[in-house]
Amino acid sequence: MGRYVVRRLLQMIPVFLGTTFLIYFMVYQLGGDPISAMFGDKAADPVFVRQMREEYHLNDPLIVQYWYYLTGLLTGDFGTSFSGIPVADELKRAFPISIRLALIAFAIEIVVGVGAGLLAGLRRGKFADSVVLVTTLIVISIPVFVLGYVVQYWLGLKWQLFPATATPGDPTWEDLILPGIVLGSLSLAFVARLTRTSIAENMRADFVRTATAKGLPRRRVVTVHLLRNSLIPVVTFLGADLGALMAGAIVTEGIFNVDGVGRLIYLAVTKHENATVVGAVAALVIVYLVMNLIVDLLYAVLDPRIRYA
Amino acid sequence: MTTNQQTKPEKTDAVPGAPLLEVDDLHVEFRTRDGVAKAINGVSYSVSAGETLAVLGESGSGKSVTAQTIMGILDMPPGVITGGEIRFHGRDMLKMDKDERRKIRGKKIAMIFQDALSALNPVYSVGFQLAEMYRVHEGMSRKDAKARAIELMDLVKIPAAKERVNDYPHQFSGGMRQRIMIAMAMALDPELIIADEPTTALDVTVQAQVMDLLAELQRERHMGLILITHDLGVVADVADKIAVMYAGRIVEHAPVDKLYSSPAHPYTEGLLASIPRLDLKGQDLYAIKGLPPNLMRIPSGCAFNPRCPYAQDICRADVPPLIEVAPARHSACHFAQQVLDKNGGS
Numbered sequence: 001m002g003r004y005v006v007r008r009l010l011q012m013i014p015v016f017l018g019t020t021f022l023i024y025f026m027v028y029q030l031g032g033d034p035i036s037a038m039f040g041d042k043a044a045d046p047v048f049v050r051q052m053r054e055e056y057h058l059n060d061p062l063i064v065q066y067w068y069y070l071t072g073l074l075t076g077d078f079g080t081s082f083s084g085i086p087v088a089d090e091l092k093r094a095f096p097i098s099i100r101l102a103l104i105a106f107a108i109e110i111v112v113g114v115g116a117g118l119l120a121g122l123r124r125g126k127f128a129d130s131v132v133l134v135t136t137l138i139v140i141s142i143p144v145f146v147l148g149y150v151v152q153y154w155l156g157l158k159w160q161l162f163p164a165t166a167t168p169g170d171p172t173w174e175d176l177i178l179p180g181i182v183l184g185s186l187s188l189a190f191v192a193r194l195t196r197t198s199i200a201e202n203m204r205a206d207f208v209r210t211a212t213a214k215g216l217p218r219r220r221v222v223t224v225h226l227l228r229n230s231l232i233p234v235v236t237f238l239g240a241d242l243g244a245l246m247a248g249a250i251v252t253e254g255i256f257n258v259d260g261v262g263r264l265i266y267l268a269v270t271k272h273e274n275a276t277v278v279g280a281v282a283a284l285v286i287v288y289l290v291m292n293l294i295v296d297l298l299y300a301v302l303d304p305r306i307r308y309a
Numbered sequence: 310m311t312t313n314q315q316t317k318p319e320k321t322d323a324v325p326g327a328p329l330l331e332v333d334d335l336h337v338e339f340r341t342r343d344g345v346a347k348a349i350n351g352v353s354y355s356v357s358a359g360e361t362l363a364v365l366g367e368s369g370s371g372k373s374v375t376a377q378t379i380m381g382i383l384d385m386p387p388g389v390i391t392g393g394e395i396r397f398h399g400r401d402m403l404k405m406d407k408d409e410r411r412k413i414r415g416k417k418i419a420m421i422f423q424d425a426l427s428a429l430n431p432v433y434s435v436g437f438q439l440a441e442m443y444r445v446h447e448g449m450s451r452k453d454a455k456a457r458a459i460e461l462m463d464l465v466k467i468p469a470a471k472e473r474v475n476d477y478p479h480q481f482s483g484g485m486r487q488r489i490m491i492a493m494a495m496a497l498d499p500e501l502i503i504a505d506e507p508t509t510a511l512d513v514t515v516q517a518q519v520m521d522l523l524a525e526l527q528r529e530r531h532m533g534l535i536l537i538t539h540d541l542g543v544v545a546d547v548a549d550k551i552a553v554m555y556a557g558r559i560v561e562h563a564p565v566d567k568l569y570s571s572p573a574h575p576y577t578e579g580l581l582a583s584i585p586r587l588d589l590k591g592q593d594l595y596a597i598k599g600l601p602p603n604l605m606r607i608p609s610g611c612a613f614n615p616r617c618p619y620a621q622d623i624c625r626a627d628v629p630p631l632i633e634v635a636p637a638r639h640s641a642c643h644f645a646q647q648v649l650d651k652n653g654g655s
């Protein structure tokens with residue numbers, strides 16, 4: 001197990017280098033010229049431009065620029081945006097918000113998704129099952145921004161159950177409930193369907209029949225024997241999804257005005273703040289890789305037939 | 310340890326010598342999209358304490374469905390019990406409420422499944438699955454239940470039980486896994502064990518060991534045993550009586566030695582002729598011609614008639630009832646007497 005973890009951590013290095021270089025390349029090569037963008041419509045001051053290009057190594061070949069960037073990263077320096085704010089500070093501000101949002105979405109996903117899936121799986125073909133199937137299908141087919149505005153309008157403005165927009169800069173937990181629902185809804189639908197299929201499949205499994213034959217109460221058969229086994233594929237999905245939730249909140253954060261990583265990236269892209277974009281994406285890549293490793297390890301805990309060596 | 314603390318009130322009001330379990334004219338069908346499969350069409354058999362009943366028949370003849378109905382683990386739907394009674398100590402279990410039924414399962418009647426690898430839960434240690442019996446049925450503490458689990462593993466002769474109690478099912482060999490299944494069935498000292506092809510999934514070399522273990526425990530504890538098999542060779546030494554099933558019906562029922570020496574039903578005769586025998590080494594094995602019937606379209610009259618070398622017109626018209634053809638011998642064949650006479654059984 002220990003060796004497996006070490007090997008996986010080592011494997012992350014080339015993946016990390018590859019993805020960050022790709023981002024770096026795309027942002028700096030394909031994006032517009034950041035310095036002239038700072039001046040907008042006004043003519044640029046040539047002295048200032050030369051000075052900026054020196055300071056940000058913009059005259060060096062891309063690979064050299066990337067090298068500077070990478071060595072900076074290793075010492076915890078994510079670079080500085082053109083507006084002079086250290087990118088690390090921006091990340092430190094935005095990440096906790098996005099993490100909080102992702103956790104809320106995640107919790108809703110697990111509780112409602114697994115619950116609905118369990119109900120549907122146990123009553124396959126019955127009314128409750130049809131309700132779950134139709135509802136999840138609707139959720140899956142509606143684009144996120146439509147769902148976002150619908151939820152914001154009805155739950156936030158009309159019925160005023162929760163705040164419709166987040167407090168700028170530092171949203172409270174309550175502020176994040178509606179965006180959490182919207183962010184988690186798509187995965188929730190997948191979790192519900194995955195759980196349903198898995199439950200329905202395992203319900204006829206021999207070991208469930210054995211559990212009944214042992215004279216265990218039905219509740220114990222379902223929770224201890226049926227659910228535990230059925231959740232193995234669901235947990236895999238959930239783990240991979242937690243990373244995606246953090247990265248995938250751009251639209252949701254935009255609608256609800258949440259100052260998280262999604263909005264940070266969106267604003268940085270529009271302002272050509274290359275260091276911010278690359279830094280935020282690099283951090284997300286790390287989150288994603290670590291989440292994947294945790295899922296794989298969790299998988300081995302849930303299913304003892306899997307052994308990592 | 311409190312091994313013998315269990316009380317069995319049912320035993321006191323049981324008639325001495327009366328059967329432990331009686332299946333009486335049981336009917337089960339499966340209603341599926343493709344049609345209605347009549348899986349069980351009037352099965353009756355009984356087992357007493359200390360007695361072993363072997364249930365024999367080709368695959369699909371309804372042996373497992375009968376067992377599942379007794380245990381109350383039939384898939385319903387699509388299964389529907391359309392008639393009959395299953396009496397345990399004289400009381401019809403099909404009329405009991407869910408809770409009463411559950412208290413019999415595992416505790417009074419236990420079941421051993423064919424494929425221990427799929428019948429044991431892959432994500433829990435064998436110790437957990439054994440201990441669960443004591444924790445749920447007797448409210449024992451985790452620690453005590455674990456100790457009992459180790460005792461059980463010792464009972465079924467699993468080497469180094471203490472070290473292996475935390476291992477998972479996939480870490481055991483097939484034979485050892487089936488021993489775990491046996492241990493689980495023995496946990497609460499049941500009165501009746503139903504073993505559904507307990508050795509079919511095993512290597513030939515370990516089949517005999519597992520069967521011996523089961524027979525030994527049954528004798529020691531004076532349990533009733535229903536031993537389901539499609540292999541006549543397996544049951545010869547351990548069974549007291551045999552019920553032969555065909556298309557959801559019992560076609561012959563007899564003490565084991567009688568059935569071997571002089572079958573009273575053409576189907577049994579065919580089954581016996583298809584066992585490899587040492588004295589006929591080198592000869593081609595006999596095989597009953599044709600296939601078992603489709604349960605959605607069972608032939609009229611005797612279900613065996615399309616495959617039967619004795620079949621006459623009456624066989625296609627009338628269902629032969631199971632009647633006593635000699636003391637303690639029953640056969641469901643219009644020509645049972647002839648078959649029996651031919652085989653020197655009367």
Ligand SMILES: Nc1ncnc2c1ncn2[C@@H]1O[C@H](COP(=O)(O)OP(=O)(O)O)[C@@H](O)[C@H]1O
Nearest residue numbers: 339348367368369370371372373374384387604
């Ligand atoms: N859950 C089920 N759904 C539909 N048909 C079933 C089910 N279980 C058993 N059957 C049918 O009942 C018949 C008898 O099966 P079974 O009792 O398992 O035979 P065996 O004698 O081999 O144990 C088979 O034809 C089988 O297809």
Ligand code: SF4
Nearest residue numbers: 611614617624642643
């Ligand atoms: S009743 Fe007829 S068909 Fe059926 S077993 Fe007897 S002889 Fe054969």
Ligand SMILES: [Mg+2]
Nearest residue numbers: 372373374505
């Ligand atoms: Mg079977």
